[in-house]
Amino acid sequence: MLRAGRARRGPWSTPLGVVLLLLATSIALPLARWGDSALVLALIPAAVAGYLAGRHMVGLVPAVITFSVVLAVSLPVSYLIPGSAPLGDWMASVLIALLTVVAPWWFGRYRMLRDEQRESDAAILADRAQSEERARIADDLHDTIGHELALIAVQAGALELGRDLSPEQRERFRELREAAVRASGRLRDVVRMTRPEDGPSRLDPLGGEGIDALVAGARDAGMSVEARIDHAVVSAADPLIAELAVRTVREGLTNAARHAPGAPVVIGVARGEAGDVTVSISSAASTEAGAQGSGHGIPSLRRRAELLGGSIDAGPQREGGFELRLRAPMRPETLARTPLSAEDPALRSNARAARRRVWQATIVPAVILGLTLVGFVVVQAVTFAQTALTSEVYESIELGTTRAELAPLLPAGTPGPVPIVFEPPRPDGSECEYFAARDGWLHFTDATYRLCFDEGVLVEKTLLGEA
Known part of the structure; x- marks a missing residue:
């Protein structure tokens, strides 16, 4: 039963919940990029918005689509926002969204589903109580009125056998006895319709x-x-x-x-x-x-x-x-009225449905994590193919080689090293190209290879950020 005075408010419309989740989740990427600014204050309203949407938004699929779209769009947007670590910012934004919006949303939805289960359980209890009341009435009808009708039939049968009665009187008593029997039969029909066959008795x-x-x-x-x-x-x-x-x-x-x-x-x-x-x-x-x-x-x-x-x-x-x-026994050994409990089939079915819906809500964070991992793998693979240079290729490069000769070995490269990598001065008059120092797409490092060319000839090759 819901506590008195704490009735759950009505559900929100799907557009309202979607807009709220869009606004709350969209703040994750700016927070990841400029988390040391006043934007941190947006964490509280984002968490509240996520919780309220989960508490009052009935639809699950729109929420999943909203989270997925925002986090998917934030990946290319992270490359457009000024900064030098778009992939890291996007990964941080996913984590912020999970902790700040998705987790409160899931908790709110869990509470909403629990309230719905309690309301459904209360309806089952009310139906069963009504059934028990019908059973009690049926028992009383059978025990009291049925008994009286049987006695009426006996009395009418005894009077019917009286010797001093006229044929007309005997016929009247016979009709009375048959009427009592018919009434008893109709009573049985009423009891059969009113009382469930397996219903409990009061x-x-x-x-x-x-x-x-x-x-x-x-x-x-x-x-x-x-x-x-x-x-x-x-x-x-x-x-x-x-x-x-x-x-x-x-x-x-x-x-x-x-x-x-x-x-x-x-x-x-x-x-x-x-x-x-x-x-x-x-x-x-x-x-x-x-x-x-x-x-x-x-x-x-x-x-x-x-x-x-x-x-x-x-x-x-x-x-x-x-x-x-x-x-x-002189004293009842049990006063159980076959109360509804966790063993009741109706409540068990209701609990299973509630658990199924909770698991469906749990899938949302799992889906987001899965999409994040897939996106990360794709980005890593593309980054490795477009910007990385393996140590084997780097060792095979010799000074004095022309840029045209190295072209088949070198990817597109990057404009410059990551900010945390210290870069020594370039050779005078040279132009340098930078490549991620990775031996595979799961090789995580900030090290960078620098190749400097003077008039198209390699004059220096350097490993930046080497431990």
Whole structure:
């Protein structure tokens, strides 16, 4: 659930987020070139802009495209900005962008995705709570109204057999009994539609009718009921267990009235050998045809008993008839309502979706790093091909060789050495050319070869910046 008063603000439009990321990321190259100036103050607004864009910008692809375009364009732009180390400046700008804009953006997006997951989890919880409430209503309908309808059918059946009734009266009682049976069937249909087949039950005790009231009501309806009830056990039991015992007796009487009309019923409530509560409802075999049940009551009762640490057994007896038996502890061993947790399938699926989206956001820095490496490799390869001279070629060059003879061996070269390389005075009247002293495109050094020509003839060759 989101904390009260801390609701997440609405998402930004994609153009607004893209513009903000463009402005924030574009400051990286000037910072890399003139980082010792007042431009350093732009780090804070750039980081804030990146975080806010990640926090409120829903689209991931536009952000990836924005970062990639800015960093890709900054490479050729770095050669246009005045300076002498464009590649180094571009690499520094990529690092600044990653730390200043992309990292805050990723953190903001992570928080946005976490909030979305919490909102989605809250919706799942609300749906499940509503489902549980429907399940509770379905259980109550089945247990209470179904029981009353069964008793009405029994009473109508008993009256139908009266000897002093006219045929018309018997027909009316028969219609009443059939109406009660039809109403019970419609109730089962409503319960089936209202309650999920595997939905959990609420355990809140309903109160109201006790076992004595149920027995009295069944007898008044014409059922033959023998009750042996240890009231001390029911009084000493936890209210949830006592309510479970009441529900068990009600279910047993309802089943007896519905499936074995006219058969005697024996109810027993006592303390078991292990100190637990035992409830049994047994009915003898009936010679009359009973109504067909829905099979909902006993499974629902069994789930309720298992949640409280008890068990329900139901089945035919050896000598005929049917028995429903409850065994439950005096105190509930668990009050679990099958709460939603990390093991819930809906929440697990929601968490997987959130993790997938977080990983997708994590790909953005990885993509930028990958593009940076690819760009660096390309630049290094081009630089080596256009400006570098290997030590082997340098050693093979001899003084007195003409420039025309050396042309096949020499690349285009560079206008001058890097600023950090100390350069001795040139020979008088000579013109010098400079070449990067590298033996491969992954050979990183600031050393430079200087070749000086006087009227097209090599008069000096020097290694600048040699350690």
